[in-house]
Amino acid sequence: MSSHFEIRFDHSEGALLRCLGLIQRRGYGVTEMAMRADPDGPVLTAAIEANGRSVETLARQIERLHDVRRVRNHADALPQHSLADAMRAFSRFLPILSRRLQPATEMGR
Amino acid sequence: MSLAQPQTETQTQSRLEAETVSGAQLFVRCLRQLGVETVFGYPGGAIMPIYDALPDSGITHILTRHEQGAALAADGFARVSGRVGVCMATSGPGATNLVTGLANSFLDSVPVVAITGQVASPLMGTDAFQEVDVFGITLPVVKHSYIIRSTEEIPRVLAEAFHIAREGRPGPVLVDIPKDLTVNQIAADLPLPSFPAPAARPAPGVDVAAHAMSSAQRPLFYIGGGVEIAEVEHAMRSLAEKTGFPFVSTLKALGSVPTDHPRFMGMLGMHGKTAANLAIQESDLLIVCGARFDDRATGKLDEFAPHASVIHMDGDLAEIGKLRRADIALPGDLHANLTALAEHYSETDTQSIRPWLERCRDLCHKHAWDYNAPGDKIYAPAMLKQLSEMDDRMIISCDVGQHQMWVAQHCRFRHPRTHLTSGGLGTMGFGLPAGLGAKLANPNDLVVVISGDGSIMMNIQELQTLARYDIDVRIVLLDNSALGMVRQWQELFFDGNYSEIDLSDNPDFAALARVFGLKARTIDQRDQVDEALDWLMNTPGPSLLHVQIDPKANVWPLVPPGANNAAMMQGEQR
Numbered sequence: 235m236s237s238h239f240e241i242r243f244d245h246s247e248g249a250l251l252r253c254l255g256l257i258q259r260r261g262y263g264v265t266e267m268a269m270r271a272d273p274d275g276p277v278l279t280a281a282i283e284a285n286g287r288s289v290e291t292l293a294r295q296i297e298r299l300h301d302v303r304r305v306r307n308h309a310d311a312l313p314q315h316s317l318a319d320a321m322r323a324f325s326r327f328l329p330i331l332s333r334r335l336q337p338a339t340e341m342g343r
Numbered sequence: 344m345s346l347a348q349p350q351t352e353t354q355t356q357s358r359l360e361a362e363t364v365s366g367a368q369l370f371v372r373c374l375r376q377l378g379v380e381t382v383f384g385y386p387g388g389a390i391m392p393i394y395d396a397l398p399d400s401g402i403t404h405i406l407t408r409h410e411q412g413a414a415l416a417a418d419g420f421a422r423v424s425g426r427v428g429v430c431m432a433t434s435g436p437g438a439t440n441l442v443t444g445l446a447n448s449f450l451d452s453v454p455v456v457a458i459t460g461q462v463a464s465p466l467m468g469t470d471a472f473q474e475v476d477v478f479g480i481t482l483p484v485v486k487h488s489y490i491i492r493s494t495e496e497i498p499r500v501l502a503e504a505f506h507i508a509r510e511g512r513p514g515p516v517l518v519d520i521p522k523d524l525t526v527n528q529i530a531a532d533l534p535l536p537s538f539p540a541p542a543a544r545p546a547p548g549v550d551v552a553a554h555a556m557s558s559a560q561r562p563l564f565y566i567g568g569g570v571e572i573a574e575v576e577h578a579m580r581s582l583a584e585k586t587g588f589p590f591v592s593t594l595k596a597l598g599s600v601p602t603d604h605p606r607f608m609g610m611l612g613m614h615g616k617t618a619a620n621l622a623i624q625e626s627d628l629l630i631v632c633g634a635r636f637d638d639r640a641t642g643k644l645d646e647f648a649p650h651a652s653v654i655h656m657d658g659d660l661a662e663i664g665k666l667r668r669a670d671i672a673l674p675g676d677l678h679a680n681l682t683a684l685a686e687h688y689s690e691t692d693t694q695s696i697r698p699w700l701e702r703c704r705d706l707c708h709k710h711a712w713d714y715n716a717p718g719d720k721i722y723a724p725a726m727l728k729q730l731s732e733m734d735d736r737m738i739i740s741c742d743v744g745q746h747q748m749w750v751a752q753h754c755r756f757r758h759p760r761t762h763l764t765s766g767g768l769g770t771m772g773f774g775l776p777a778g779l780g781a782k783l784a785n786p787n788d789l790v791v792v793i794s795g796d797g798s799i800m801m802n803i804q805e806l807q808t809l810a811r812y813d814i815d816v817r818i819v820l821l822d823n824s825a826l827g828m829v830r831q832w833q834e835l836f837f838d839g840n841y842s843e844i845d846l847s848d849n850p851d852f853a854a855l856a857r858v859f860g861l862k863a864r865t866i867d868q869r870d871q872v873d874e875a876l877d878w879l880m881n882t883p884g885p886s887l888l889h890v891q892i893d894p895k896a897n898v899w900p901l902v903p904p905g906a907n908n909a910a911m912m913q914g915e916q917r
Contacts, residue, residue, distance in 0.1 A: 247478075247489070247490055247492075248478060248479075248488065248490075251479070255482050255483060256483075259483055288664070291661065291664060291665050294660050294661035295661045298512075298659070298660075298661050300486070300487040300507055301487070
């Protein structure tokens with residue numbers, strides 16, 4: 235089961251790389267992600283597979299990064315930054331539509 | 344009016360010219376303002392403007408003979424002084440040679456700032472000569488990193504880098520600066536930002552922890568490297584004295600707690616003292632202070648301290664509950680928590696733990712080290728113990744391997760920041776450069792490097808750095824003509840299939856040291872030890888004592904990998 239994180243960064247070079255590298259290196263997997271530019275800094279939302287490890291520990295390790303301002307662990311929410319996100323959130327109730335929407339469509343945002 | 348105006352413009356112009364400096368000069372001025380007195384490094388193309396600005400800066404530059412030596416010397420300097428160590432290298436191979444040192448500092452939480460020159464901004468991303476993405480390469484092994492993108496950023500980035508390196512849980516910070524930014528002219532009076540210290544309060548739950556301590560029957564302190572990092576040795580010792588509880592330590596905490604204290608039970612873990620490992624397994628309350636349940640300390644985690652509740656104090660919240668659930672978590676400032684804990688403990692009714700103290704004393708007595716090894720060959724544990732007791736404040740910088748564990752087991756440490764060891768990364772080649780960094784940080788202390796015949800060859804070139812600057816480091820080289828720790832594991836866990844561990848073709852180390860300009864001698868018999876150690880201690884200047892020991896000597900006890908800490912193997916003393 236995935237956990238859904240919202241991670242707010244400072245405007246800082248390499249912040250996203252540093253964060254994603256940490257998640258991967260610590261043995262967790264990113265199954266979906268989306269990035270948006272808020273005026274006060276970029277925001278990453280990601281679905282993270284814990285692979286049997288502690289989600290709380292991961293959140294603390296991400297919070298420890300100098301350019302991370304805040305980490306929120308949403309137990310039930312999906313990333314909703316685009317129309318595709320919103321459609322997928324809605325499509326949880328429509329199994330066929332959900333299979334057509336691939337997570338990769340948001341990877342480059 | 345018409346005359347006055349040009350005059351003012353001329354004055355303004357000349358003042359501006361006087362206050363303009365190159366980016367490199369600004370960079371070096373900022374380092375000086377941040378308190379930097381010593382930098383370890385190696386020059387090259389992309390960092391030449393900074394080297395051009397160094398000579399008149401008031402900063403002493405120590406030229407090591409390899410960038411890894413610079414990074415590890417900065418690490419040793421920082422461990423001993425508590426200040427930020429600084430190393431410098433050029434782009435490309437210079438930068439990549441720093442990486443092992445940065446990883447070493449990262450895993451042992453040592454405050455280091457590494458400065459790397461980078462190819463000029465327009466060339467970045469074009470595979471230019473000596474271009475490498477050191478920012479990307481080092482991401483997993485630094486606390487934070489910067490690429491400076493404009494000359495104006497230099498003061499802010501450097502001030503932040505030094506602040507981040509030492510605040511909270513310390514660590515290495517990389518600053519990569521493109522060459523063109525060091526050549527640009529800029530106003531000289533850009534201010535350095537400062538950072539207020541955060542307020543330190545005890546964590547909620549200190550009273551609950553004090554109550555748990557008062558009602559425990561078999562309490563034990565488990566003390567880690569965080570105590571030295573937070574400089575709370577005094578508060579830690581006060582609490583230990585107030586409670587009267589016995590204590591064990593990790594490899595990195597040796598010295599933070601005096602190893603000759605009557606209630607010190609020894610280092611725990613894979614090569615820990617039997618009494619310490621057994622006490623942990625029997626305890627009903629572990630009070631963990633600045634330790635992180637490392638696998639070398641805990642053995643099989645599921646069976647570690649099976650009867651104990653855990654009070655976990657750590658400055659780094661992410662360490663609490665990472666590997667072992669904390670029954671009472673006390674995150675945050677260690678000093679505030681230790682002090683508050685001592686106050687609350689005084690106010691509680693304490694239960695007698697006399698049976699437990701007697702049990703611990705029995706364990707220590709029963710499992711005391713035995714130095715009566717048979718034969719005439721030099722018994723390394725006995726020699727190291729003897730050496731460490733020859734000076735009250737000796738700083739020992741050791742390398743990695745069997746000798747590292749013998750140092751931890753048998754040397755006496757009474758003061759914090761006197762035991763330098765590569766605990767997290769296990770970097771062979773650490774001892775010599777870290778030792779020279781330590782000596783430059785504390786010139787009045789005796790610094791001894793304990794190395795092995797495998798490790799010394801990893802950074803042997805730094806003997807020339809000792810000779811060049813006449814850095815008075817004494818080296819004891821324990822030579823078993825093998826990669827001893829690997830040989831021991833092959834003997835025990837790989838059916839004696841000795842693969843690529845033979846170093847019987849080692850050079851004559853004493854002759855080699857003399858070629859580098861050190862005084863040196865070799866011994867191989869037990870009856871030579873007293874006189875040789877006297878020679879080492881009383882001969883000023885850098886020197887090397889080459890000690891040939893039994894090639895089959897092993898480190899005991901040993902907890903086999905994956906086993907519980909009570910399952911210690913014991914073998915023959917050589």
